[in-house]
Every structure is written in C-alpha cells, then in structure tokens.
Amino acid sequence: MGRRAAKPDDGLEFDYAKFRARRRMLDLSQRGMAPLVGANANAILDWEKGRGQGPYLEQFVRAARLLGTPLNDLFDVWDGEGKNAKPHRVRR
Secondary structure (H helix, E strand, O other), X not given: OOOEOOOOOOOEEEOHHHXXXXXXXXXXXXXXXXXXXXXXXXXXXXXXXXXOOOOEHHHHHHHHHHHOOOHHHHEEEEOOOOXXXXXXXXXX
C-alpha cells in the first residue's frame, strides 16, 4: 500500500492520545472510522494503543481529513535530545 507513516528512529512519533481524543470528540466509532480510512476496526484500536506498525501514510492522510485536523497535529517531532521539536505551522 505504501510507506508506513513513521519509524521509531526518524524523530516522528504518532500522538495516539490526540488521535483517539479527536475521534471521540467527533463521536466517531473505531468501527465507523475504519472503512473511511481504508483499515479495519482492529487496526484503529491498535493505532490508538500504540501497537503494531501504525497506519500507512495514505491512511494517516485520510484520517487527518476525516478528523478535520492538519496531519502534523497528529505527530510529535523529537530532536536528538528527547525534546519536543514540533515545528510551527506553515502559512498557506
């Protein structure tokens, strides 16, 4: 399907809590969200628990659109010293 969205050593970390909170805020079930992002309900559960490989990039993009949030808001960016280095939003 494509490249996984993040590897543990590339400085990006998927923010599972933000993803889950946003989904719940929109009153969207894991089962309801799954077909809309090209996954199954068990995959959504695994993403929210931080298990497995995580979603493919295409699934992240679909999820961000569905959740109405910029893609970078679903990630934390870490520098080499363990500090949060999340970039500022880019103006469009």
